[in-house]
Amino acid sequence: MRAEPAGVARANSIRPVIFASFIGTTIEWYDFFLYGTAAALVFNKLFFPTLSPLAGTLSAYGTFAVGFLARPLGGALFGHYGDRVGRRSMLVWSLVIMGVATALMGLLPGYDRIGVWAPALLVALRFFQGIGVGGEWGGAVLMAVEHSGEAGKRGLHGSWPQMGVPAGLLLSTGVFALFSGAFPEASFLAWGWRVPFLLSTLLIAVGLFIRLRLLETPAFSRLQETRDTSPAPLVEVVRRHPREILVGMAMRFGQNVLFYIFTVFALSYGEKTLGYSKSTMLFGLATAALVGLGTIPLFGALSDRVGRRPVYLAGAVISLLYAFPFFWLLDAGPGFVPLAIVLGLNVGQDLMYGPQAAYFAELFATRVRYSGVSVVYQLTSVFSGGLAPFIATLLLAKHGAVAVAAYMAGSCAISVVGALLAPETHRVSLGHPSAS
Numbered sequence: 001m002r003a004e005p006a007g008v009a010r011a012n013s014i015r016p017v018i019f020a021s022f023i024g025t026t027i028e029w030y031d032f033f034l035y036g037t038a039a040a041l042v043f044n045k046l047f048f049p050t051l052s053p054l055a056g057t058l059s060a061y062g063t064f065a066v067g068f069l070a071r072p073l074g075g076a077l078f079g080h081y082g083d084r085v086g087r088r089s090m091l092v093w094s095l096v097i098m099g100v101a102t103a104l105m106g107l108l109p110g111y112d113r114i115g116v117w118a119p120a121l122l123v124a125l126r127f128f129q130g131i132g133v134g135g136e137w138g139g140a141v142l143m144a145v146e147h148s149g150e151a152g153k154r155g156l157h158g159s160w161p162q163m164g165v166p167a168g169l170l171l172s173t174g175v176f177a178l179f180s181g182a183f184p185e186a187s188f189l190a191w192g193w194r195v196p197f198l199l200s201t202l203l204i205a206v207g208l209f210i211r212l213r214l215l216e217t218p219a220f221s222r223l224q225e226t227r228d229t230s231p232a233p234l235v236e237v238v239r240r241h242p243r244e245i246l247v248g249m250a251m252r253f254g255q256n257v258l259f260y261i262f263t264v265f266a267l268s269y270g271e272k273t274l275g276y277s278k279s280t281m282l283f284g285l286a287t288a289a290l291v292g293l294g295t296i297p298l299f300g301a302l303s304d305r306v307g308r309r310p311v312y313l314a315g316a317v318i319s320l321l322y323a324f325p326f327f328w329l330l331d332a333g334p335g336f337v338p339l340a341i342v343l344g345l346n347v348g349q350d351l352m353y354g355p356q357a358a359y360f361a362e363l364f365a366t367r368v369r370y371s372g373v374s375v376v377y378q379l380t381s382v383f384s385g386g387l388a389p390f391i392a393t394l395l396l397a398k399h400g401a402v403a404v405a406a407y408m409a410g411s412c413a414i415s416v417v418g419a420l421l422a423p424e425t426h427r428v429s430l431g432h433p434s435a436s
Helices: 011-041 053-084 087-105 117-148 154-182 185-192 194-198 200-211 218-226 233-240 242-273 278-306 308-331 334-362 366-383 388-399 401-421
Strands: none
Touching: 011 053, 011 087, 011 117, 011 154, 011 200, 011 242, 053 087, 053 117, 053 233, 053 366, 053 388, 087 117, 087 194, 087 200, 117 154, 117 218, 117 334, 117 366, 154 185, 154 194, 154 278, 154 334, 185 194, 194 200, 218 366, 233 242, 233 366, 242 278, 242 308, 242 334, 242 366, 242 388, 242 401, 278 308, 278 334, 308 334, 308 401, 334 366, 388 401
8 A cells, every 4th residue: 555645634634624724714814803893993093193083094994904915915925835835834924923913013002102103013013914814815725625635525624714704703803892891991992902912922822733733735745746836836827827816806806895894894884973882883793703603614515515606606696786785774773783794794795705715726726726816815805805994984984875885786796797707616626637
């Protein structure tokens, strides 16, 4: 019997692999989303106090977008080395970069202490957060999908690192809500908001312990055995897979806009425009994050049975149709907030996000897969989710909520077109000519 190649996990190791992917991405997204919550509720007061409330909120969202500008750079950097030296080692470094940046945010003095250096340093740390999360997603989903191999469960297994998003969102929202509710407003603004950021150091230690125990994926190990790794994976993926990149970016666009409208902009809209309490909005968001732990794997598994394309297309169409009703529900009263966010985030958006990891991975060749999925996922984020809260806030100020809804619907229309043009991939082998 031929010996198993070094670094290749046995088939029964998929459970610890997907668990490790889930835990690692949960920690990474906890760090990343923590900033979004703070940007919506705190940073405008601490780092931009000399500006008007609207200008301060726009500035806070502007620093939020900086993390998205850095994500393609992180994706390109980690994608290059992930396709050259392996997926596993890149996941360790992404976790370290993200954790250090988040912890330092918790120690950063405010504008009242160091003046303009406060927002400048905040921007710099947000940039490094973007580098870390830019390299995280591609590696995490490939660990799950490539370990899953040719079994008909790639959609389900690939959805586990996707579940790290609602888990990280639930954790960050829950911790932030706990500390914001436990202290008077003055104490929370003085120091209470820092504790959730500093807790990141403990989570990173747990994540590193888990990830250092993982083995390399079978697909990449075979490339190493045959010495078939690409010398320039980013260049190669652009040359060999231009259509896949464009289709994937279109599919990603609306999904990412929606996510940050529901999870960041809606917090500010509910509190500042509708006059709802901070706890009401955070409860609605936490409810949706909890529901997402079930809907994401459900829709990922559904795509294994009926195909990636129909599931993804259904999510894009439903999300387009829901853009205006979302604001009708929010405006109906604080009791409708959880329902409004759950319908938007867990039905329409999760129908796209559940199968997304497997779908994007199946579009690209093994030797350039890390670079390919990272380009699609992270580059699109700059123009979609990264700008969504900023654009939505401007539209709201000038034209009202109807303009924000139209922006959401238009973004979803792009995803509908992308899904219509996308090939079906759920039955293809990861070793087929266009993916090997």
